[in-house]
Amino acid sequence: MLGLIERYETLIASVGYECIEARVLGTCAARWGASVLGELRAWMADRVVLWMMLPFARGAASVDEAKVMMQGVGSRYDFHLHKTLCDLRTQEIFDIIVDFPDSNAALLDLKECLQRVDQRAELVQALRKFNKKRLLHPGADTKDILTQYVSTIKCLRIVDPPGVLLFKVADPIRRYLRDRPDTIRCIVASLVGDGESGDSLVDESEPIQPLQQPEAENYADPDWTPEPNDAGPDFRAGKASDIVSTLVSIYDSKDLFVRELQVLLAQRLLAVRDGNFDRERRNIEILKIRFGEAALQVCEVMLRDMTDSRRIDAHVQSQTEDVNVMHPTIISRHFWPALETSDIVMPGQFQALQTLYARQFSTFKPDKVLRWLPHLGRVSLALELDDRTVEADVPPLEAAFIELFGGAGAGGEEAGGGDAKTDTDTWTVDALIARVGSVSRSAALKALGTWVDLGVLKEEHRGGEDGETVFRLLHVREEGDEAGRVHVGKSAREAEEELAPMMSAQQQQAEQMRVYWKFIEGMLTNLGQLPLDRIQTMLKFAPGYDRSVEQLGAFMEAARREGLVAVRDGMWKLGR
Amino acid sequence: MKVHVKHWNAVAQWRWNTGNAEEDDEGDVCGICRVPFEGCCPACKMPGDDCPLIWGECSHVFHMHCLLKWIGTVASKQQCPMDRRTWVTAERKVNNRT
Ligand SMILES: [Zn+2]
Ligand SMILES: [Zn+2]
Ligand SMILES: [Zn+2]
Numbered sequence: 001m002l003g004l005i006e007r008y009e010t011l012i013a014s015v016g017y018e019c020i021e022a023r024v025l026g027t028c029a030a031r032w033g034a035s036v037l038g039e040l041r042a043w044m045a046d047r048v049v050l051w052m053m054l055p056f057a058r059g060a061a062s063v064d065e066a067k068v069m070m071q072g073v074g075s076r077y078d079f080h081l082h083k084t085l086c087d088l089r090t091q092e093i094f095d096i097i098v099d100f101p102d103s104n105a106a107l108l109d110l111k112e113c114l115q116r117v118d119q120r121a122e123l124v125q126a127l128r129k130f131n132k133k134r135l136l137h138p139g140a141d142t143k144d145i146l147t148q149y150v151s152t153i154k155c156l157r158i159v160d161p162p163g164v165l166l167f168k169v170a171d172p173i174r175r176y177l178r179d180r181p182d183t184i185r186c187i188v189a190s191l192v193g194d195g196e197s198g199d200s201l202v203d204e205s206e207p208i209q210p211l212q213q214p215e216a217e218n219y220a221d222p223d224w225t226p227e228p229n230d231a232g233p234d235f236r237a238g239k240a241s242d243i244v245s246t247l248v249s250i251y252d253s254k255d256l257f258v259r260e261l262q263v264l265l266a267q268r269l270l271a272v273r274d275g276n277f278d279r280e281r282r283n284i285e286i287l288k289i290r291f292g293e294a295a296l297q298v299c300e301v302m303l304r305d306m307t308d309s310r311r312i313d314a315h316v317q318s319q320t321e322d323v324n325v326m327h328p329t330i331i332s333r334h335f336w337p338a339l340e341t342s343d344i345v346m347p348g349q350f351q352a353l354q355t356l357y358a359r360q361f362s363t364f365k366p367d368k369v370l371r372w373l374p375h376l377g378r379v380s381l382a383l384e385l386d387d388r389t390v391e392a393d394v395p396p397l398e399a400a401f402i403e404l405f406g407g408a409g410a411g412g413e414e415a416g417g418g419d420a421k422t423d424t425d426t427w428t429v430d431a432l433i434a435r436v437g438s439v440s441r442s443a444a445l446k447a448l449g450t451w452v453d454l455g456v457l458k459e460e461h462r463g464g465e466d467g468e469t470v471f472r473l474l475h476v477r478e479e480g481d482e483a484g485r486v487h488v489g490k491s492a493r494e495a496e497e498e499l500a501p502m503m504s505a506q507q508q509q510a511e512q513m514r515v516y517w518k519f520i521e522g523m524l525t526n527l528g529q530l531p532l533d534r535i536q537t538m539l540k541f542a543p544g545y546d547r548s549v550e551q552l553g554a555f556m557e558a559a560r561r562e563g564l565v566a567v568r569d570g571m572w573k574l575g576r
Numbered sequence: 577m578k579v580h581v582k583h584w585n586a587v588a589q590w591r592w593n594t595g596n597a598e599e600d601d602e603g604d605v606c607g608i609c610r611v612p613f614e615g616c617c618p619a620c621k622m623p624g625d626d627c628p629l630i631w632g633e634c635s636h637v638f639h640m641h642c643l644l645k646w647i648g649t650v651a652s653k654q655q656c657p658m659d660r661r662t663w664v665t666a667e668r669k670v671n672n673r674t
Contacts, residue, residue: 270587273585297621300621300622301621301622301623304622308624325581325582325583325584326581326584326586327583327584327585327586328584328585328586328587328588329585329586329587329588330587330588330589330590331587331588331589331590332589332590332614332623332624333589333591333612333614334612334614334615334623335615335623348579349579349581350581350584353581353584354586357586358588361590362593365590365625366593367592367593367628367629368590368591368592368593368624369590369591369592369593370588370589370590370591371588371589371590371591372586372587372588373587373588373589374586376586376587377584377585377586377587378584378585379581379583379584379585380581380582380583380584381579381580381581381582382580382582383577383578383579383580384577384578384579384580385577386577391582396586399579399581399584402579403579405577406577406578406579407577473577475577
């Protein structure tokens, strides 16, 4: 009998191994919320050991003797248990990181397994492979890559506190991020809390501290420990940096971040409507701690420009009531990021307001003058039409155009006095551009599109379909223009007819989207194929792009029908 | 149609009124520190009223702090650094304008 057991020991052992594997895979796969090592060990003790007693400790006279007899096979099984779990968690590591912090227990198990089984190299290899396949490709959002990178940092610090594993895994991610055009912007947006999306890369709980530079090893540090032997020559130990320092260190210099911060702050401050920029002030204070006072000095000037503007405005408003709708932000040149300049000339009452305000300003500050940046800011308007009033909050170019339709052009050299009403009712794009000055055709069309969408203007073709395109003011809402009209108990036929103007609005948008076609064509040429949301993300870098992803989808669909693009499995590519 | 402006959140830059009504876009720089007038002198952090300009009878303009520092040196002999004429601070020329 004993001889038989010896002969079949390998077979029996392999049955045991399979049994362990089945148990681990069956009960632990995708279960990351709680530690499983404890229950696996209990199962080993209760079941597997009992079962092994028969073949391996058959002749034992006592429990102690049995234990000794079983030591060899027992430790082999224990090793196999850890190895199996380690393999499983290694295969699951990418999703475990996605799931963090809910997967914290699984990471602690993995840490324990790795102390028992040396499979650190396998873990690094697997995670690098998953990252390459699932993360570092053109279809992934930069924001998502950054989020996963930050989670990877946190997770691998749990598994391997010295940071060797992280160092090896992070390198390709960092290199990939460095080559992405929007990485800095994403990090910066997260640093100043971009408001809309709550998922900041940086924990609220993480203390705000100055950026850490990689430091030389400090052997005097009582916590110093020799580097693990798989560290490799490039590995720099050093204290684990905070997340922000780690992200900023993707780049060689923090200057890029500071510049991007200035741009972002400038955009935010100019967008402030209610005069409340406490949030930006708080952000600056936090960023000063991180990046240093000196780097944020120009931001201080920006903030002071904001308070000065309010003070100046209060004074101007106390002197005259003629400019009580105008509340400018007066900025210090050289201290704001280069704002795109434009020489558009605001017509009519807008120009009058500019002149009046500038005069009041120079009376208050006799050694200074104002120079308007007319393309920046927003205007709130109410258009009083024959049958309705349309309220709108628009960029200055839109306001300038509608002012011309409203008769600001009348009495000028171009428009004959007597015929003023008809003259200013209908404009070609070229005539509008000639009146307003340096503005691109696409920007002009976009501005006109705003009023078409609001049912204030109508695009027409003078002299048939191929005729010149003109925009006409709708003094009275046109039949068939359903915008804003309330229907009660409408019939199915009426509802059907209602679809027509919807379609034309969509076509209108498609027309405006054509401006962005060259961006899309460029990115598809360079990146091969992209999913829709990625195209949307990249288009946001095109000037003035403000379409929703649904609108983009409709446009891409139209482009597909024209054979410009093809789509497969949600990935768009050029269709030639 | 009547266009009512309810609120206009405009944007403007302030410039020193140096008399050059349409200076080129780069603007003028202080002859002492070479920093634009609308920037601030090397000793200051905030531009504008905190770091004002000073006009000389000779028609030269500088950051006030730059000129005072220069005049304080022995080498200056109290002269305008540009034309070596004795420095005389002008009445602010904008006052002539109004
Ligand atoms: Zn100076
Ligand atoms: Zn100064
Ligand atoms: Zn002089």
